[in-house]
Amino acid sequence: MNTLHLYNTLNKTLEPFTSIAPKHVGIYVCGPTVYGPPHLGHVRGPIVFDVLRRYLILQGYKVRFVRNITDVGHLVGDADEGEDKLAKQAKVEQLEPMEVAQTYTDAYNSVMDRINVMKPSIEPRATGHIIEQIEMIQTIIEKGLAYEVNGSVYFDVMAYSQQSHYGVLSGRVLEDLQAGAGNQSRSLEGQDEKRNPNDFALWKRASAEHIMQWSSPWGKGFPGWHIECSAMSARYLGEHFDIHGGGMDLLFPHHECEIAQSTAAHDRAPAKYWIHHNMITINGQKMAKSLGNGIMVEQLFKGEHPLLSQAFGPMTLRFFVLQAHYRGTLDFSNDALLAAQKGWQRMQSAFQLVSNLPTVNEGATLDVADVFSSIVSSLNDDLNTPQAIASFFELSRRINLVNDGKETITAETKTSMQQLIQDYCKGVLGLIPEDAGAGDGLSDAMDIILSLRGQAKADKNWALSDQIRDALKEKGFEIKDGKEGTTWNKL
RNA sequence: GGUCGGAUGGCCGAGUGGCUAGGCACGGGUCUGCAAAACCCUUUACAGCGGUUCGAAUCCGCUUCCGACCUCCA
Structure with a gap:
């Protein structure tokens, strides 16, 4: 449309x-x-x-x-x-x-x-x-x-x-x-x-x-x-x-x-x-006090509810809601939330790669014009956000392919990718990366820890590097060793 | 009882006459000190029974089940 x-x-x-x-x-x-x-x-x-x-x-x-x-x-x-x-x-x-x-x-x-x-x-x-x-x-x-x-x-x-x-x-x-x-x-x-x-x-x-x-x-x-x-x-x-x-x-x-x-x-x-x-349901049932299945938003954010295995962040919640069309019922369950959290994280990490993507002047093997138009037409079709999100996953896939050197794009395509993420994902869907600790020094502290861990890795001191990774994971920070160095994000 | 919606693969969830949405989980592989991530491959579902059609998950009818609203509710 x-x-x-x-x-x-x-x-x-x-x-x-x-x-x-x-x-x-x-x-x-x-x-x-x-x-x-x-x-x-x-x-x-x-x-x-x-x-x-x-x-x-x-x-x-x-x-x-x-x-x-x-x-x-x-x-x-x-x-x-x-x-x-x-x-x-x-x-x-x-x-x-x-x-x-x-x-x-x-x-x-x-x-x-x-x-x-x-x-x-x-x-x-x-x-x-x-x-x-x-x-x-x-x-x-x-x-x-x-x-x-x-x-x-x-x-x-x-x-x-x-x-x-x-x-x-x-x-x-x-x-x-x-x-x-x-x-x-x-x-x-x-x-x-x-x-x-x-x-x-x-x-x-x-x-x-x-x-x-x-x-x-x-x-x-x-x-x-x-x-x-x-x-x-x-x-x-x-x-x-x-x-x-x-x-x-x-x-x-x-x-x-x-x-x-x-x-x-x-x-x-x-x-x-x-x-x-439409309304929401919890494990297929209407949410009602009498059924004892009411979940307060705070309980979701803190993971403090018998039906939840862990805490879910605000953006996971938003992503989850937008993964269903607004006129259908939306069923909350721990499994569905976990799936949404994983998907959102994957999309987010792909989007972070865009600014460093290499470009070619000619002979590019893919572009994103089709993704762009399908996102726009999905939104035009009575705000079909689940379809738009599916297209954003396709965008993520292509970003990853380029990042892995398996496909190439022009600078124009890269600009389109950035525009899609900025205007449509962040702008329209309102899905913004959950920046862990920006501005409070956490990022700097993490850099110090990770550089020490990098040293341990260089020394092949796997016990220590794994210990650091495991300890951070326990506190909710995920460490990923990539070819271009180590990255982290808050779970 | 009245009115109106639903029933899609292990889970969530789009689609709505022909072209296997997508995510998560599962399994196999590449990569990696290990892990994670990423990528590739794999998994062909549309409640049941009839009908229309060259062709139906998609249209029509019936059946079963679920839900919403009918002066509280987001």
């Missing part, structure tokens, strides 16, 4: 991407609810949309990337129905809700930094946009598409569906929703206030013990579960913007409600493209 195509959930088709405004793209991605430490499920979406953003930037677009922090709302399931998730956690920990939110926002962002996800252009918080949300609710009420009951405001789905299609995104039909088996046992608070079971809250009246609450035209309360994204995306990207992203689990009701609210308030659909990534 010659141009970027994306699968638009709205139309269930692959569509060529064209921006609403020339050379500018607005992206809104649903961010985390910050009430717990980041787990593996938190990592996929950000990486996927980071690649999309980086690819658009490479193509010359100016991208405004908005990813919110949800620090209010969302009800707790289980026995604590109706209670605010953040408030609940706060009671447990005896902390201010905002303190909890801050702690986990920091934890989340620290993970984002480590896996090389670019910071959002704007990272708005729900609690910082109560006014915008209230104003939007008022607009919807004025249009006759929401109603107030006992200090709560509900979106009138039936009234809305008279003029617009409720269910455009999820393909859900109102009649089917009414049947809604499976959840009948869950009696939700305020259900009897609604005119119709499908109506959803825009604003909820807060009980006295509810910690997070704000004044509103309808009394003290807090915003509903979907309105924040509508209000903040409109504020920062406009009423109609390019791309809205999120996990498939948010498709219904969250995104469906967003579309309904925004359309009600602004008389137009909010986003042109809706992009949804």
Whole structure:
């Protein structure tokens, strides 16, 4: 494919991407609810949309990337129905809700930094946009598409569906929703206030013990579960913007409600493209607290989890995520992670060889034009990163062949190789070499150790040289003796 | 129950009418003090049963199994 195509959930088709405004793209991605430490499920979406953003930037677009922090709302399931998730956690920990939110926002962002996800252009918080949300609710009420009951405001789905299609995104039909088996046992608070079971809250009246609450035209309360994204995306990207992203689990009701609210308030659909990534599984099973198979990102980085045999670095994680297409499920397992780690290391060490590759003026035996075009067309095909990575392995193979003197390249081919690595691997995929100890003197210290070991080798003191190699390996440093000298890397 | 996805070799994971993706693991080899790396060779899979077709992992039907969502979730 010659141009970027994306699968638009709205139309269930692959569509060529064209921006609403020339050379500018607005992206809104649903961010985390910050009430717990980041787990593996938190990592996929950000990486996927980071690649999309980086690819658009490479193509010359100016991208405004908005990813919110949800620090209010969302009800707790289980026995604590109706209670605010953040408030609940706060009671447990005896902390201010905002303190909890801050702690986990920091934890989340620290993970984002480590896996090389670019910071959002704007990272708005729900609690910082109560006014915008209230104003939007008022607009919807004025249009006759929401109603107030006992200090709560509900979106009138039936009234809305008279003029617009409720269910455009999820393909859900109102009649089917009414049947809604499976959840009948869950009696939700305020259900009897609604005119119709499908109506959803825009604003909820807060009980006295509810910690997070704000004044509103309808009394003290807090915003509903979907309105924040509508209000903040409109504020920062406009009423109609390019791309809205999120996990498939948010498709219904969250995104469906967003579309309904925004359309009600602004008389137009909010986003042109809706992009949804699939979920992750652990050893083929859904990751869930009840199954006891949840893995926190920190546990992965430290190797501290019963399902993991060792620690896996941030780039291994990123590489692993990109080795699967974003719309398929991604299965985490120790074996799969080990495979990803090995593959990523091999690719990395090949890439390190490029700058020293010899070139010839004529009679070169290979080039990389085909690799270049296949990487570009893979990315254009709905961000097919696994295919792009396969091509990067082909590039690695060719680099190694040239390095071994079995094939030759021109200087132009070498430049192409460098461009591919710089612009596409580092730039778009965001896969950067994990530099072990740059700037902290580790590299210098290692040079000293390795030169001493080189001396031992020259003396044929194999016992000593092997001892040094083994000891370093135990500490996570791998030593490789090549023809051009000894190299090392951090495992 | 409703809606929507899946099932690919030992593991992960692309592809989607004819041309054995790729990674990891396994086995053999070259190289090497040994190891690692690198390179070469090797391993022909698409849940089952029917159908369409010159040809199907790819299209259609049925069956089995798995999963997601259906007002907590990334």
